[in-house]
Structures are given as C-alpha cells and as structure tokens.
Amino acid sequence: MNTLNTTTRVQPVNDAKDPIARGTLALNAPQKVLIAGGVIAGLLLLIHLLDTQHISQSLLLGIGLLLGYTLFHARFGFTSAFRRIMAVGNGQAMRSHMLMLAVAVTLFAPILAYGTTIFGGPVAGYVAPLGVSLLVGSFVFGIGMQLGGGCASGTLYAIGGGRSVMFITFIFFIIGATIGAYHLPFWTEEMPAYAPYSLATSTGLGYTGAWLVSLALFGLIAWVTLVIEKKRAAPKMAPVPSESGWKRIFRGSWPLFAAAIVLALLNALTLLTRGQPWGITSAFTLWGSKIASGLGVDVASWGYWQGANAAALDASIFADSTTVLNIGIIIGAFIASAAGGLFKFTQITVGNFAASVIGGLMMGYGARLAFGCNIGAYFGGIASFSLHGYIWGILAMAGTFLALYLRPLFGLSVPKSNDSVC
Numbered sequence: 001m002n003t004l005n006t007t008t009r010v011q012p013v014n015d016a017k018d019p020i021a022r023g024t025l026a027l028n029a030p031q032k033v034l035i036a037g038g039v040i041a042g043l044l045l046l047i048h049l050l051d052t053q054h055i056s057q058s059l060l061l062g063i064g065l066l067l068g069y070t071l072f073h074a075r076f077g078f079t080s081a082f083r084r085i086m087a088v089g090n091g092q093a094m095r096s097h098m099l100m101l102a103v104a105v106t107l108f109a110p111i112l113a114y115g116t117t118i119f120g121g122p123v124a125g126y127v128a129p130l131g132v133s134l135l136v137g138s139f140v141f142g143i144g145m146q147l148g149g150g151c152a153s154g155t156l157y158a159i160g161g162g163r164s165v166m167f168i169t170f171i172f173f174i175i176g177a178t179i180g181a182y183h184l185p186f187w188t189e190e191m192p193a194y195a196p197y198s199l200a201t202s203t204g205l206g207y208t209g210a211w212l213v214s215l216a217l218f219g220l221i222a223w224v225t226l227v228i229e230k231k232r233a234a235p236k237m238a239p240v241p242s243e244s245g246w247k248r249i250f251r252g253s254w255p256l257f258a259a260a261i262v263l264a265l266l267n268a269l270t271l272l273t274r275g276q277p278w279g280i281t282s283a284f285t286l287w288g289s290k291i292a293s294g295l296g297v298d299v300a301s302w303g304y305w306q307g308a309n310a311a312a313l314d315a316s317i318f319a320d321s322t323t324v325l326n327i328g329i330i331i332g333a334f335i336a337s338a339a340g341g342l343f344k345f346t347q348i349t350v351g352n353f354a355a356s357v358i359g360g361l362m363m364g365y366g367a368r369l370a371f372g373c374n375i376g377a378y379f380g381g382i383a384s385f386s387l388h389g390y391i392w393g394i395l396a397m398a399g400t401f402l403a404l405y406l407r408p409l410f411g412l413s414v415p416k417s418n419d420s421v422c
Helices: 032-052 055-074 077-087 091-112 132-148 150-162 166-192 206-234 243-252 255-272 281-294 308-315 321-339 350-369 373-382 387-410
Strands: 008-010 021-024
Touching: 008 373, 032 055, 032 321, 055 150, 055 255, 055 321, 077 091, 077 132, 077 387, 091 206, 091 255, 091 281, 091 373, 132 166, 132 243, 132 350, 132 373, 150 166, 150 321, 150 350, 150 373, 150 387, 166 281, 166 350, 255 373, 281 308, 281 350, 281 373
Parallel strands: none
Antiparallel strands: 008 021
C-alpha cells in the first residue's frame, strides 16, 4: 500500500520545523498515569493555597488550569497567527483573535465601569504609557516570539505539552525579563514617553462608546484579513488530530472560535477575581529577581522594585496571582496533552537551541519595556480599551515580518504560498 496517498498533513502540537505527517487524525490513547500526576499536582497546590493564601488565589489556580487546557486543545497561538498572516496571508487565526477581543471588550466594559471585584476590591484594566519603551519593546518581542517558538502563553502551554526546547526559551525569557526590569527606568524616564491613553476615559466616549469603536475596529481588521487571504490565495491551516462527539471537550481539538470565546470569558473572570486582567510576564520578572537576590544581587534597589512592587520581593511567590495563573496554565496544558495522548519530549537541535536562547531573551526584555506581552499588552491592553495594546500589536507584527528572514538561519520554517497547508 502506498502510504504517501494516505498521509494527512496536520498542524503540529508545537512550532516544529514542518507539519507532522500522520496517516490519521485520530488521537492517541490517553496517558492515564500522566493525567493522574497532573491532577495530583494541581490538588496539592490547591491545598497549599487554601491553607496559606486568600481564597482568590485558589480561584485563580482554577482559572489557570482552564486557560492551559483551552490553549493546548485549540493550539491557540499568537506567534503562529502573526506568522501566517505576514508570510502567506492566512488570517484564520487572526480572525479568532478579533472574536476573542470582541467578546472580551463586551465583558470588560461593564466590569471596568462598575469598578469592583467579586471580593470588593478595586478593578483596573491594563492601560499603559505610550513612548519609546513601548515601541522598542513590542518590536523586540515580535522578533523574539518568532525565534523562541512561542509567545508568553505559548511558552507555558508548550512546556505543559512536553516541547523540550521551550524549557530553554522559558529560562531565557525569565532572564530577559529580569534584565529588562533593571533597565526599565532608563527607557521610561530618560526616553520620550507620554501618558496612558484609554479609548474610554481619555476620549469622552465612555465605556459604551469605546466598546462600539472597538467592535468596529475588530470587524474592519477581520474584513482586511479576508481580503488579504483571497488576494494571496493563502493555504488553509492544517487540521489537528481530534476526538469526535462529546469526547472532544475533554480530549480536543477545539475549534479556534470556541477557544476564543472561552479565553475571553476566563480573562474577564480573572479581572473580576483579582482586579486586573490576565497577565504572564510580571511573574517571570519576579522569579528572576528573587533568584538574582538569592545570588547576592541588590535587586531591591532597582527602580522597578520600588513602591507598590516592593512587597512582592519579600512575599511568597504563591502570594503573587500571576505566578499562580502561570503554574495553573502549565498544569492545565500538561493534563490536556496527556488526555490527548500527546505528551512527549521533543528533540533539541543546535539551531532551535540558539533560536530559543535569543528569542527568550528578546521576549523577556521586550515584554518588560512594552508593559506586557501578547497577553498583558495585546489581549489585556486592547480588552481594557488601551491605545498601547493596538500599538503593541502593530509593532509586534513588524517584528514578526523581520523575523521571517531570520528564522531560516536557525533551521526554522516559514510558511510558503505554495504549501498545501500552513
């Protein structure tokens, strides 16, 4: 039998060099031992949080688990979405971003207007300053995520799925974020900067007006991706190995539109629980700074760790809500990958190792300068009606374009217009 005629090219679990060739789109058997291990790890952490932290931390752990589960089952990417639209004009994933943002602003608007969490605390969106720091940071992050093989959320869920090289990206992401915190006063105080700008509170539109403007922008962007896709005759996204029927809920894969809605709901729930949207990279800075402090570096004297941030250095990492969310994402993605029978450590080459080191450093440094990553700045910023979120997306897209020429130097693939799938 000629297996070449029965092979289907499918979307890889991670950012591999080429799509994985499979003779079937069926999933492997569940890895029950790994599932049990993931559940036990989650329960042990939950018990610790219930015993030592405010109840909100336990709720955030649950949200993190669901975020990781969703990200993995949908292979919901930001890195790949930017790369596909820039390389071959495929806008399927970008349209899922617009749906996610549309649902998010619809939920964020009343929460931000009301201004109170479910525990009675204050609520604030991610509305960050505009300036050189934002421009440089988001551009650098855009390059870094294409070399590192994943964005901030992609790094976490790829680790949960067993992609070995992403552990390298993760380590250097933390190092880059820590260096960025050390340098941040230069970028924010000595470089040109302007006040934060909100479409809701800086314009007089209010949250209702800003919501309508946002929906119009998302619709326009989605339409533009369709025009580009048709003009460039873009290849379709490769299918993903999947279960069928109700089992698909637990074993995957999930449609992008379903994941977009779930991620928006979970981000809104995060906002209601801790008073801030979903974020990732501030925890990387905290972890790196604590390690540096343990090695004798006077981290406490850095400008980044003055004021409201100072207390976090002395507190347990489990008192940090972003840390809890991040750990939850890793565990949730691990359980999801094991449920699909897909957890497997992957090969590390000289090329992807070098790309991960450079990409991780660039993402960490860029995220600190740009006041967030693809989640905190792009997703959370736009959902919070902040102009900096839109600027972040544009500059990260520009960084992605440059990175298309850099990826092949490390043996990383770039989609081509004559590919059957991308």
